[in-house]
Amino acid sequence: MTVYFLCAVLLTMGLYCLVAKKNIVKKVIGVCIMDYAVNLYLIIIGYKKGGIAPIVEPGMSAETLEKFVDPLPQALVLTSIVIGLGVLALMVSMCIRLYERHGTFDMSQISKLRG
Amino acid sequence: MKGMTLIVRTVTDFVVGFIVVFGAYIVLYGHLTPGGGFAGGVIVACAFILLLLAHGGDVAYSKLPERVGHLLDSSGALAFLAIAWFGLIGGYFFMNVLGKGEPFHLFSSGSILAYNIAIAFKVGSSLFLVFAALATFRRRSFRAMIEDELL
Amino acid sequence: MESITPQLYTLLVFMVIGSVIAIETRNLLSAVISVSAVGFALSVAFLFLGAPDIAITQLVVEVLVLVILIRGTILIDNTAIEAHRDTLALVASLIFFGMLLGFGAMIFGSRGFPEFGEPLMRVSKVYVHTGLPATYAANIVTSVILDFRGYDTLGEATVLFTSILGALAILRRGGKVSGKEVATT
Numbered sequence: 001m002t003v004y005f006l007c008a009v010l011l012t013m014g015l016y017c018l019v020a021k022k023n024i025v026k027k028v029i030g031v032c033i034m035d036y037a038v039n040l041y042l043i044i045i046g047y048k049k050g051g052i053a054p055i056v057e058p059g060m061s062a063e064t065l066e067k068f069v070d071p072l073p074q075a076l077v078l079t080s081i082v083i084g085l086g087v088l089a090l091m092v093s094m095c096i097r098l099y100e101r102h103g104t105f106d107m108s109q110i111s112k113l114r115g
Numbered sequence: 116m117k118g119m120t121l122i123v124r125t126v127t128d129f130v131v132g133f134i135v136v137f138g139a140y141i142v143l144y145g146h147l148t149p150g151g152g153f154a155g156g157v158i159v160a161c162a163f164i165l166l167l168l169a170h171g172g173d174v175a176y177s178k179l180p181e182r183v184g185h186l187l188d189s190s191g192a193l194a195f196l197a198i199a200w201f202g203l204i205g206g207y208f209f210m211n212v213l214g215k216g217e218p219f220h221l222f223s224s225g226s227i228l229a230y231n232i233a234i235a236f237k238v239g240s241s242l243f244l245v246f247a248a249l250a251t252f253r254r255r256s257f258r259a260m261i262e263d264e265l266l
Numbered sequence: 267m268e269s270i271t272p273q274l275y276t277l278l279v280f281m282v283i284g285s286v287i288a289i290e291t292r293n294l295l296s297a298v299i300s301v302s303a304v305g306f307a308l309s310v311a312f313l314f315l316g317a318p319d320i321a322i323t324q325l326v327v328e329v330l331v332l333v334i335l336i337r338g339t340i341l342i343d344n345t346a347i348e349a350h351r352d353t354l355a356l357v358a359s360l361i362f363f364g365m366l367l368g369f370g371a372m373i374f375g376s377r378g379f380p381e382f383g384e385p386l387m388r389v390s391k392v393y394v395h396t397g398l399p400a401t402y403a404a405n406i407v408t409s410v411i412l413d414f415r416g417y418d419t420l421g422e423a424t425v426l427f428t429s430i431l432g433a434l435a436i437l438r439r440g441g442k443v444s445g446k447e448v449a450t451t
Contacts, residue, residue, distance in 0.1 A: 006275075008370065013286070019358060047316065095339060226412075
């Protein structure tokens with residue numbers, strides 16, 4: 001049960017970093033941390049006590065098949081990790097363009113309206 | 116962008132071939148051991164990114180030009196769709212219709228092998244393209260853009 | 267097989283400490299390196315939880331995340347922005363955490379959610395038992411993402427394609443420069 005609590009702590013820390021920091025790169029880091037927390041939570045749901053990885057070897061009996069961990073959350077997380085990489089590339093390219101346009105990474109300077 | 120020192124370039128020349136072979140192994144044996152198209156595609160992209168970082172943009176672009184990169188990216192995605200449509204012959208979308216050999220061999224499990232290869236091409240080339248665009252981005256300074264009256 | 271809970275707790279505490287360092291430090295390079303340390307610890311945690319596929323993918327993706335973050339941001343601006351106390355954000359995060367805890371207590375208290383270590387596996391029983399006879403693939407995770415649930419992989423390929431296309435479009439440089447047409451990518 002404490003495992004789920006620590007996952008919730010990680011998710012909240014990522015959200016706090018996204019909302020409270022002024023530096024754009026810190027916000028990107030916050031999104032990264034939230035990504036890790038969600039993927040970890042999905043894999044923890046599928047864990048079986050004393051379980052082994054879901055790979056069948058030749059000559060495996062039927063009761064070894066009962067000891068497999070859940071393969072369905074792993075399928076979801078596999079695509080989620082690679083999508084997180086693509087979205088991170090998009091965010092970093094936006095950071096570079098914003099720096100080129102405004103000269104700073106500070107969000108309060110960037111979001112000021114100019115006449 | 117320029118490359119790095121002589122030591123880094125020599126070690127890269129030794130190592131980069133092995134990285135591509137290892138990535139291809141993880142892709143091709145994805146249905147027997149852990150791995151698959153996504154992890155193998157990222158590893159192959161890492162090999163090309165290593166070439167870009169160590170030798171500079173010119174050498175890396177001569178090994179994988181931008182047009183070829185875009186072509187591989189799009190054809191990987193289209194091949195994935197084409198194999199899925201192929202399943203309509205047998206019955207439903209995404210059905211596994213290519214020949215299934217015996218289990219635990221390399222050429223078993225039909226279209227799963229073809230899907231892995233298509234995904235590896237797509238993921239590898241698009242990640243290399245986006246990193247090359249990030250790395251060779253010619254940055255104009257803030258001052259220069261004001262002077263050019265672009266701001 | 268003995269339980270893995272001590273190792274899992276150690277890794278989770280390490281990840282929480284690494285995230286605290288990444289959030290609070292004022293030097294951008296240190297923050298990026300701390301986040302990558304959290305990612306590598308996550309890969310080891312995946313190995314303990316019986317997911318070697320995911321561990322390989324997380325490891326190589328973490329290396330690329332580190333390189334992209336360093337290239338994109340550090341060489342430009344390494345100065346820290348002066349700290350200020352944002353109480354509204356702190357209060358909002360604490361309210362969010364309280365809501366998470368409240369939902370957790372509701373769900374875990376009513377015995378509707380399975381314990382840690384005993385998954386429900388209603389659908390996965392079918393996948394595990396008919397994975398090898400139906401698709402002849404020994405790796406059950408691969409047979410799930412490419413045969414039983416191929417539609418989701420098609421959606422993932424689309425999302426990846428779109429995000430990379432967006433990043434390339436942002437980084438394109440075109441338009442006029444003092445009267446001359448310039449279109450370089």
